Amino acid sequence: MKPTNDVVARLSGAVKRYGNLTALDGVDLVLHRGELLAVLGPNGAGKSTSISLLLGLIRPDGGRAELFGLDPQQIDARRRIGVMLQSAMLPLTLRVGELLRLVASYYPNPRPLIESAKLAGIGDLLQRPYGKLSGGQQRRVQFALALCGRPEIVFLDEPTVGMDIDARQKLWAAMLALVADGCSVVLTTHYLEEAESLAQRVVVLGKGRVLSEGSVDALRAQVPLTRIRCVTDLDPAVIATWPQVASVEHDGSHMRISTSAAENVLRRMLEADASLRELEVQRAGLAEAFTELTREENAVEQEAA
Numbered sequence: 489m490k491p492t493n494d495v496v497a498r499l500s501g502a503v504k505r506y507g508n509l510t511a512l513d514g515v516d517l518v519l520h521r522g523e524l525l526a527v528l529g530p531n532g533a534g535k536s537t538s539i540s541l542l543l544g545l546i547r548p549d550g551g552r553a554e555l556f557g558l559d560p561q562q563i564d565a566r567r568r569i570g571v572m573l574q575s576a577m578l579p580l581t582l583r584v585g586e587l588l589r590l591v592a593s594y595y596p597n598p599r600p601l602i603e604s605a606k607l608a609g610i611g612d613l614l615q616r617p618y619g620k621l622s623g624g625q626q627r628r629v630q631f632a633l634a635l636c637g638r639p640e641i642v643f644l645d646e647p648t649v650g651m652d653i654d655a656r657q658k659l660w661a662a663m664l665a666l667v668a669d670g671c672s673v674v675l676t677t678h679y680l681e682e683a684e685s686l687a688q689r690v691v692v693l694g695k696g697r698v699l700s701e702g703s704v705d706a707l708r709a710q711v712p713l714t715r716i717r718c719v720t721d722l723d724p725a726v727i728a729t730w731p732q733v734a735s736v737e738h739d740g741s742h743m744r745i746s747t748s749a750a751e752n753v754l755r756r757m758l759e760a761d762a763s764l765r766e767l768e769v770q771r772a773g774l775a776e777a778f779t780e781l782t783r784e785e786n787a788v789e790q791e792a793a
């Protein structure tokens with residue numbers, strides 16, 4: 489357990505309503521110094537709302553939001569954070585180097601421009617007007633702007649959307665470099681492999697509530713599933729009705745089955761299909777855990793309705 493003075497950001501019982509819609513319904517969330525926290529959840533779960541509360545862009549209707557123990561709207565708190573939101577309104581005619589210099593000037597102890605550019609992999613873009621860059625290049629510039637002030641916390645709201653694989657991997661490496669340097673990172677993403685390989689801790693939101701919270705391993709352990717992948721002539725709709733089969737999907741020519749009883753399911757499949765081939769059996773990852781957690785939430789809702 490980390491000491492509580494290690495907490496750099498916190499939501500306590502945060503409630504946010506938009507008319508009749510409760511976007512956040514009592515969310516508790518803490519961020520420790522030097523950790524990468526992934527905030528996951530399906531569309532509309534409340535991820536962006538949670539981040540907006542921590543950034544002081546919106547105010548809670550109940551509960552509290554704190555940055556470094558301060559109100560997030562205080563300038564002393566804001567000077568210690570960097571932000572990359574889903575939509576960035578930046579002046580299109582400014583060159584990337586000019587943008588970086590401008591944003592860095594808001595901070596008391598910014599990184600040297602070259603260091604920020606190197607971390608974000610935009611050293612070759614500094615002379616280019618921002619508006620002339622590709623979508624993926626603009627995202628990298630936005631990342632550079634988020635880290636150029638040497639912030640203690642960086643908030644990244646779906647940062648890798650629109651990036652190719654190479655750019656995404658570079659951004660991952662840069663996030664890890666920030667964390668190694670003692671910076672805390674809050675990352676929202678729909679790419680679960682991103683959370684799986686980067687995050688020390690994961691919070692799963694669903695319909696404005698925290699469904700689960702813990703390390704990636706702890707989350708996986710909550711849903712002890714195994715993934716079976718193979719080529720088979722068996723009918724997926726039939727396999728889906730077998731006991732303890734959580735899901736059956738097609739993956740090209742392969743079938744992918746998630747189950748909590750891998751041995752039983754495999755035995756049954758091998759008995760029923762002598763031509764079953766290209767078999768792989770693997771412990772389920774965060775994706776399956778996430779699907780199960782959010783599915784349980786939906787089922788509870790449907791029962792209650």
Ligand SMILES: Nc1ncnc2c1ncn2[C@@H]1O[C@H](COP(=O)(O)OP(=O)(O)OP(=O)(O)O)[C@@H](O)[C@H]1O
Pocket residue numbers: 506509510511529530531532533534535536537538
């Ligand atoms: N300004 C607003 N006015 C009205 N409703 C809003 C507003 N902002 C968010 N909401 C609603 O609050 C809920 C939570 O939205 P939020 O953007 O936090 O979800 P999210 O988890 O970030 O989703 P996504 O993955 O789609 O980005 C949604 O139902 C959304 O429609």
